[in-house]
Amino acid sequence: MDKAPVNVDLLFETSWEVCNKIGGIYTVLSTKAKTLQKLYKDKTIFIGPDVWNDENPSPYFVPSRTLLKDWKAQAQFPEGVSVRVGRWDIPGRPIVVLVKFDGMYAVKDSFYGRMWDLYKVDSLHAYGDYDEACAFSHAAGIVIESICQFTGIADKKVIAHFDEWTTGMGLLYINDKMPEVGTIFTTHATCIGRSICGNGKPLYDYLRGYNGDQMASELNMQSKHSLEKAAALQADCFTTVSDITAIECEQLLERRPLVTPNGFExxxxxxxxxxxxxxxxxxxxxxxxxxxxxxxxxxxxxxxxxxxxxxxxxxxxxxxxxxxxxxxxxxxxxxxxxxxxxxxxxxxxxxxxxxxxxxxxxxxxxxxxxxxxxxxxxxxxxxxxxxxxxxxxxxxxxxxxxxxxxxxxxxxxxxxxxxxxxxxxxxxxxxxxxxxxxxxxxxxxxxxxxxxxxxxxxxxxxxxxxxxxxxxxxxxxxxxxxxxxxxxxxxxxxxxxxxxxxxxxxxxxxxxxxxxxxxxxxxxAWSYFIEYYVKAFEVALNAAAQRIGK
Missing domain, CATH: 3.40.50.2000 (Glycogen Phosphorylase B;)
Incomplete structure (x- = not known):
């Protein structure tokens, strides 16, 4: 695919694995970036967590003083939130904003309360990495909102794409604050499906008998499942990576996703x-x-x-x-x-x-x-x-x-x-x-x-x-x-x-x-598989246009 069949003015993609190599999602994003750059040159901005320091710098991030400098100069964030702008040192070298999110812990209770009121996200049973993921994705949502407000997005086609439950709060924040932005949520593996298998329970023969909410309670996964389900239901376009996981999502998250297979370079x-x-x-x-x-x-x-x-x-x-x-x-x-x-x-x-x-x-x-x-x-x-x-x-x-x-x-x-x-x-x-x-x-x-x-x-x-x-x-x-x-x-x-x-x-x-x-x-190759994502972009943009009456 040499030309984008769907016009996009700004495309944000948020993931815990942007410039942060942990698992397969890093491979998805880092290989897809080259094709996205070919279609939407520097209109794509990846948002990742700034979990690095001078003693342990990211080997994948190249800082820049010029990229987004006018926005960065005037941007105002909550105390304890800051950004670094640069490029991801991968083929395509896309723009990256790394977000320091420590300040979001101080406001998490009020934020969790609003997410419960709006979307019934149950953060009461949170443990482990839940607070960290939500602090990052909340901050990422604020950064996306700030860039959109600075550039002005009236009459523009803007998409905010969020990967995995760890970024779900960011999607819900954008959903609440910026209805003109089309949202995409991708689950690469459902929390409950992975947990069912990890606990030695048979997933496939009994899948139609499982209820996601019930299993979340049984497996002590209420908060992560609740967040993932809310993001899946609220997103303008919900996607997953394969047909087998689409069936799982439909049963456990109660929405059938669009399938966007993972390509590579x-x-x-x-x-x-x-x-x-x-x-x-x-x-x-x-x-x-x-x-x-x-x-x-x-x-x-x-x-x-x-x-x-x-x-x-x-x-x-x-x-x-x-x-x-x-x-x-x-x-x-x-x-x-x-x-x-x-x-x-x-x-x-x-x-x-x-x-x-x-x-x-x-x-x-x-x-x-x-x-x-x-x-x-x-x-x-x-x-x-x-x-x-x-x-x-x-x-x-x-x-x-x-x-x-x-x-x-x-x-x-x-x-x-x-x-x-x-x-x-x-x-x-x-x-x-x-x-x-x-x-x-x-x-x-x-x-x-x-x-x-x-x-x-x-x-x-x-x-x-x-x-x-x-x-x-x-x-x-x-x-x-x-x-x-x-x-x-x-x-x-x-x-x-x-x-x-x-x-x-x-x-x-x-x-x-x-x-x-x-x-x-x-x-x-992504040159073949990117068409599935372009379809997701179209779905998200059409939903946003209908929502704001355009």
Missing amino acids: QNFVPTKGKFVPSREAARKTLLNVASSLLGYKMPDDTFIIATSGRCEYHNKGIDLYLDSIARLRENKLSRTVLAFVMVPAWAKEARPELQAALTAKRKSPIGDSVLTHTLNNPDQDPINCRIRGIGFANAKADNVKVIYVPCYLNGSDGIFDKTYYDLLIGMDATVFPSYYEPWGYTPLESIAFGVPTITTTLSGFGQWILSTEDATFSECGVNVVARGDFNYNEVADRIAKSLEYLINSNPASLAMISSRAMNTASLA
Whole structure:
């Protein structure tokens, strides 16, 4: 899409993950920004939390003295609220306003009272990160209001887009104060749906029997659910990221959303000339770490598998991944298998003995051949406990080894000292057997690097694959395994068989699968998926126009 079919004069997007890399929403926004800039050059302003300081500056924010300087010079905010203006250091380099929101805590009770009176948002049962999220989003709403008042928005088309329950109060503030602004609310995963799954309750077979308000009370989630539901109901356009989550939203939030799938940009994938050297460098690093940890040299043709993502042991299917790898040990394999679990946990530090072994010419055992980093809670960490419970000893004679990497791969972890993307390109396969996954960036990232992946029918990405391609390695580089509430063992067997197929495939077949994977990834580019957001813009603007009688 080269030209915007819907004119927008100002487009605000607010998220806790603007210039603040935490999870998948950061990937959504940071990759979408380039396409938004192409359509609405510098009419897009991202609003994020200023949670940084001089000792810990944001690595993604580039301050500017000139951007929005006239507005900033005259802007007046409540005490304890301030802003910094700059650009987000990502492709597209969009304008960003970072908001310091400490002053909003002092007025939270009166604000919560108004939100109860207007929208029945129940903040009485709040705990955890609720107050922090609401303080930020309230301040973000004030900033948006200030910019609109300064620029003048009469006869202009203005949209305020808010991501996830953490920004819901901002949407409700704009809804109350600025009826001429079209609002969009995106839930990337419902609070109640995630909580149902996280508490081990079956979501899918019994979804039609669940009432969101009732489950919120049962799971002590009243405040977050109440806020999310109010934002969903009050927004001019309510969106979510996949068909499977749309069904969930309709049942638990009582409004059917527009589906806006998550695209991405392939700018992080090495160019053709650099691809092979980058893959070889990644494999060298991965095998050296493994050899240093295990105390013996891993074969050069080792088949390397990985899973990654947030540490949601059940929801992300980490339990199922480990059980599938355990079953793989019983199969006849033509190559040694090395399976990584790259999931950040409560890590203490890089293991000093492993750091020393990395540079040693001769490899010798260093003890505990599973962990690359020391854990603060090894006896309570579910992944560590499961690996040992299954009985992975990583002996030289074992055909399958497992290594747990419980840290963020940001390029300075002390062992790999490469980013996740720098290592992903060296994999031979990835597995993301999610139980609760509204979209699923990790398998999409995998195939962008030509690494075949296994996911499930319970992920939004898996459902998208099923709607566009035959879900087999040979057709699209992706194998989508049917997963439900009660077929865990069957899925584990199927994943093990799928991996066995790849491990025993010849180089020509693997090259074809890799090529098909990259082709499939190209179909998910934002240049294709942005049309869904443009539709959301149109819906929001039309609703705002009707509201003010235009």
